[in-house]
Amino acid sequence: MGSQSAKTARRPRSDSVRNRELLLEAAAAVFGGGGPDASLDAVAKQAGVGIGTLYRHFPTREALFEAVYRHEVDQLGELAERLATEAAPVDALRRWLHANVQLVATKKGMLAALALAAQSRPELYAYSFERLTKAIGSLLDRAVAAGDIRQDITPEELLRALVGMCYMHDQPGWQRSVLHLVDIFV
Amino acid sequence: MGSQSAKTARRPRSDSVRNRELLLEAAAAVFGGGGPDASLDAVAKQAGVGIGTLYRHFPTREALFEAVYRHEVDQLGELAERLATEAAPVDALRRWLHANVQLVATKKGMLAALALAAQSRPELYAYSFERLTKAIGSLLDRAVAAGDIRQDITPEELLRALVGMCYMHDQPGWQRSVLHLVDIFV
DNA sequence: TAACTATACGGAGGCGCCCTCCGTTTGGCA
DNA sequence: TGCCAAACGGAGGGCGCCTCCGTATAGTTA
Numbered sequence: 368m369g370s371q372s373a374k375t376a377r378r379p380r381s382d383s384v385r386n387r388e389l390l391l392e393a394a395a396a397v398f399g400g401g402g403p404d405a406s407l408d409a410v411a412k413q414a415g416v417g418i419g420t421l422y423r424h425f426p427t428r429e430a431l432f433e434a435v436y437r438h439e440v441d442q443l444g445e446l447a448e449r450l451a452t453e454a455a456p457v458d459a460l461r462r463w464l465h466a467n468v469q470l471v472a473t474k475k476g477m478l479a480a481l482a483l484a485a486q487s488r489p490e491l492y493a494y495s496f497e498r499l500t501k502a503i504g505s506l507l508d509r510a511v512a513a514g515d516i517r518q519d520i521t522p523e524e525l526l527r528a529l530v531g532m533c534y535m536h537d538q539p540g541w542q543r544s545v546l547h548l549v550d551i552f553v
Numbered sequence: 554m555g556s557q558s559a560k561t562a563r564r565p566r567s568d569s570v571r572n573r574e575l576l577l578e579a580a581a582a583v584f585g586g587g588g589p590d591a592s593l594d595a596v597a598k599q600a601g602v603g604i605g606t607l608y609r610h611f612p613t614r615e616a617l618f619e620a621v622y623r624h625e626v627d628q629l630g631e632l633a634e635r636l637a638t639e640a641a642p643v644d645a646l647r648r649w650l651h652a653n654v655q656l657v658a659t660k661k662g663m664l665a666a667l668a669l670a671a672q673s674r675p676e677l678y679a680y681s682f683e684r685l686t687k688a689i690g691s692l693l694d695r696a697v698a699a700g701d702i703r704q705d706i707t708p709e710e711l712l713r714a715l716v717g718m719c720y721m722h723d724q725p726g727w728q729r730s731v732l733h734l735v736d737i738f739v
Numbered sequence: 740t741a742a743c744t745a746t747a748c749g750g751a752g753g754c755g756c757c758c759t760c761c762g763t764t765t766g767g768c769a
Numbered sequence: 770t771g772c773c774a775a776a777c778g779g780a781g782g783g784c785g786c787c788t789c790c791g792t793a794t795a796g797t798t799a
Contacts, residue, residue: 380766383776406756417778422758566795569747592785603749608787741799748793757784764777769770 387424389414391438394431395474402476403432433491436481439470440495447502456510463506464529464549471533472542499526573610575600577624580617581660588662589618619677622667625656626681633688642696649692650715650735657719658728685712 393414397405407428411421425431446466450459471478485492504522511518532545579600583591593614597607611617632652636645657664671678690708697704718731 377767377774380775382766386777407758408756411778418758419760419778420776423776426758428757563745563796566746568795572748593787594785597749604787605749605789606747609747612787614786743798744794744796746793746795749791751789753788754786755784756786757782759782760780762778764775766773766775768772768774 383424386414386416386420389416390421390424390431391435394435395439395477398432398435398477399474400476405476407431432481433488435477436485436491437494439474440498443467443470444498444502447506451505451509456506456513457515460506460510460516461549463502465546467529468533468542468545468549496526569610572600572602572606575602576607576610576617577621580621581625581663584618584621584663585660586662591662593617618663618667619674621663622671622677623680625660626684629653629656630684630688633692637691637695642692642699643701646692646696646702647735649688651732653715654719654728654731654735682712 390410394410397410397413401409407421408418410431411418414421421431425434443463443466447459447463450463453459454462485495500522503525507516507520507522507525510516532548533541576596580596583596583599587595593607594604596617597604600607607617611620629649629652633645633649636649639645640648660667671681686708689711693702693706693708693711696702718734719727
């Protein structure tokens with residue numbers, strides 16, 4: 368039986384996998400720059416693939432949004448794992464939080480779209496919440512174990528605080544002030 | 554000087570005023586039914602006017618959203634004033650709250666659009682908040698004065714509670730339960 | 740009342756985006 | 770190396786967006 372349900376299963380084609388990745392990156396760039404109404408033709412062009420390929424991978428605009436969202440969340444998760452092995456506990460936490468702020472700042476144009484997508488798709492919200500909570504949790508645990516940080520804070524609290532702070536993203540200078548708060552807090 | 558700044562001012566044309574009203578009603582209906590992506594051509598058709606007339610009154614889609622939003626809020630305000638003279642205090646309050654729930658239920662498709670519009674336009678939010686708070690305030694004062702209701706509640710609290718309850722608008726049966734809560738509360 | 744004109748109306752048409760469909764290409768497997 | 774399922778590309782029909790200008794009409798003036 369192996370990992371496949373039948374002998375007839377085939378490995379996915381390499382170009383398919385690569386194109387999917389290219390499309391996700393292109394979509395993040397285009398939506399980030401031009402807002403959620405940006406043309407899908409532009410996304411395909413940016414990715415260097417035909418429009419048909421885009422639609423094969425993501426049948427609807429919403430599907431593309433959702434995939435981009437998951438992709439971003441996954442990248443944050445992986446970043447956390449990497450930092451956990453590469454950096455000193457507190458530093459890892461600080462850098463991860465900064466990466467979050469950075470992401471929100473870059474993808475301004477996507478926020479509205481993501482908010483809508485997450486609102487109408489509870490399971491998406493749940494997924495990202497769990498994944499991010501775990502990421503924070505592991506970083507936090509290490510920092511606490513190292514004795515570098517107070518213990519009376521849960522991952523959920525920290526995540527909510529982070530999200531809340533980023534909600535002010537239309538005030539001028541929000542980025543500075545959030546980074547500042549993060550540094551003070553740590 | 555009267556109400557005009559110069560003698561050269563002309564009264565607005567009656568057809569213009571009428572068409573504007575027709576368009577707002579049509580837009581509320583079409584967006585309510587077909588979501589915020591519904592065609593503007595459809596709105597014009599529903600209103601029985603040419604597409605050019607729609608664009609003259611509302612140069613962008615956002616302008617139309619905003620106008621519809623203000624219109625709805627104003628109507629709720631007027632309803633409150635009317636109820637204040639026509640119904641018994643507590644009954645007026647109850648009916649007004651019910652009208653709110655009704656509105657949210659009817660205009661489901663508009664909620665996402667309105668949320669976006671309100672988010673990117675702080676003054677719109679401020680306007681509606683003030684107007685609705687006043688509406689609730691007057692109804693609440695009357696009910697309290699009549700001794701029919703507890704006194705330790707502010708209009709702001711009530712408004713927030715109402716909005717909060719309607720945020721669950723994707724759960725099945727939310728409408729029943731909110732109406733139920735309203736009745737119990739009153 | 741009639742003539743005048745500022746104002747508003749309507750909708751054709753150019754443009755660009757959406758999405759499907761199918762002939763062509765390519766990667767995996769034997 | 771040959772086979773073919775899977776994936777690719779992009780032309781094209783359709784539709785919605787928005788502008789532009791000739792026509793109609795409400796308000797004003799004589």
